[in-house]
Structures are given as structure tokens and as C-alpha cells.
Amino acid sequence: MTDASIHTQSQQQEASFGDYFALLKPRVMSLVVFTAMVGLLAAPGGLHPIEAFCAILFIAIGGGASGALNMWYDSDIDQVMSRTKSRPIPSGKVTREEAFAIGMALSVMSVVMLGLATNLVAAALLAFTIFFYVVIYTMWLKRWTPQNIVIGGAAGAFPPMIGWAAVTGGISVESVLMFTLIFMWTPPHFWALCLFMKSDYRDAGVPMLHVTHGRASTRKHILVYTLLLAAIAIGIGFTSVGGLIYLTVALVLNALFVLGAVSIWRRSDADCEADNHKREKSFFALSLLYLFLHFGAILAEAALAPYGLGGW
């Protein structure tokens, strides 16, 4: 290989700033930012705006760092699956070593900085979230059990709890319920996607529920989790972060969500093929709106509380 060939190859695969940023999974980070912000603003008490900004930023960076470590460990899977083939490591733009270094450096930095900006409880929760996502989910459960998405969903559920802890320095019923809302929402959301997406998990050797137990079992699981989710979502309405606005939103959305889950449960594979997974797709779209509006309603209650309009 000549110098010229090295240059040509490196020119083709040179990583841009955006490629390194893509390691942090920006789309997942947007959910982390929103839910952490709601947890932080709904908590009793308050932070200085700069402290609040720092808290949300470092929670987001911590989430992004765990995404980079996930891409480092799962690069073999990402190479096989069409959905993830274009990620920075399988596309050859960033090396695994670089992703590991960035993930580790940002993990440590985000935890230390969150601790300095707010308190040790919030920092410890962020550290545990990163550990849970990278070690428990990515390294252990993802390749081992079809319940991977259920347990792995916990990692995505921590941000509102960390936001709450950043203000209060502790954990409460409200923050645990916000955690549980995302935790119970993740399985039906993700399994609905699995039902209509062309899946290459089998080729990648990842034991997803619809691969190991079939589509009928997945539909049943969606219904069970949706019913449990509805109970939790409505229950939040009776806590200090709930109120009339939240309860109204929760009742309407959960009625729609349960109806959607029941209709999916009643369908067969032939029905799905006949209408090109129309109901699964609309259920998935509703799930996105579901989470956004629930947390939006909690935010609205918190924003209106100073004017005597939000909360109970």
C-alpha cells in the first residue's frame, strides 16, 4: 500500500464532527432532554436557570455517552442490520476505539459535572443509568433474553427521575411513577414497531420477542403491558404532579391506547398483511404522541401551578 492509497482511503472515511455527534444517538437524546426537563420542572423547589440548564445538559451528555458505548459494543450487530448499517462505526467513519474513548470520557465527565452542578444523588442515578444501559442491557440482556427491551427500557426511564433528584436531592413516589410510565411504555411502543418493520434481528442473533415467541405472543404482550401502563399513567393523575389537565389527557390517551392494543391483539398475520400493518403503524404513531402528551401535561400542570391553575 502506498502513501497515496492511504490518503485516498482516509479521505473517503474521514469522520466529520457530525459523525462523532451521531455516536451520541441524538434522537434518543431529544427524549432524554424532554423527560429530564419535565422531571426537573415538576419537582418541588427550584434551581437557578444556569444550574437547571447544566443539569439537563449533563443528563443528555450522559445518555449520549451510553449511546456511544452501546455502538462500541454492538458494532458487530450494527454491521448486519440494515437499520444500523450506516452508523459511524459500521460505515467505517469512526473506529471502535474512538467510540469507546468518547463514551467513557463523556460518561465520567457528565456524572462528575452533574454532581458538581446539582447533587450527589442525581449524579449517582446518572452513573447507574449509564451502567445499566451499557453493562446490564447492552452487554448482558440484549443478546440473552427476549425480554431485553422490557428491562433495557429502564435505562430510558431514568431521566425524569434524575431531573427530579437534581432539584430535590432525593427520590419520591412521583419520580418513581414517572420512571414507571416510560418503563411500561417502552415495550408496547417497541414491539408495535417490530410487528411492521422488516426485521433482521434474526440474522444479527438478537432474541427479540417476535423472533423467539412469534407475532401472536408479541400482540398478547402488547395488550398486557398497555393495560398495566394505563393503570400507572392514570394513577399519576392523583399525585402532586397530576391535576385536572393531566387526568383528562391521561384518560383520553389511555382509552385510545387500550383500544388500539385490543384491536392489535385480535388481529391475525393475514389481517396485518391485508392492510399492510395499518393498525400497528397507527398504534406506533399514537405511542409517540402518548408519551409526549403525558409529559407535556405534567409540564403544563407545573407551569400553571404558580397561577393557581395547575395541580390539585
Add this chain to the structure above:
Amino acid sequence: MGFRVEHELHKRRFGRNVGVALVLVAFVVLLLGLTVVKVTRGDFAPQAVGQSAS
């Protein structure tokens, strides 16, 4: 080749270097702001001898 001639590598990595520089500057500004808030509020003020004894 003159010493001042820019290497092709520098041109290629210009965007990335600017991005990293901006992130570092933003981080320094954020730390400064956070420090000002903490110090102004007295988070790091040493306790008086009488207070610590009581």
C-alpha cells in the same frame, strides 16, 4: 515545499477542529457561569467558627 504551506490533512479536518473548539469554548463559558452562580449564592463560603462549633 515551504514550511507555511498548509497540509491537505488540515484542510480536511478544519470543520471537525472548529466544532471541537466551539464545544470547548462553550464548556468553559458554562463552567464560568455555573461557578459565578455557586459563588454568588455562597455555596462554597467557609463556615464561621461559631457556626461550625454549634
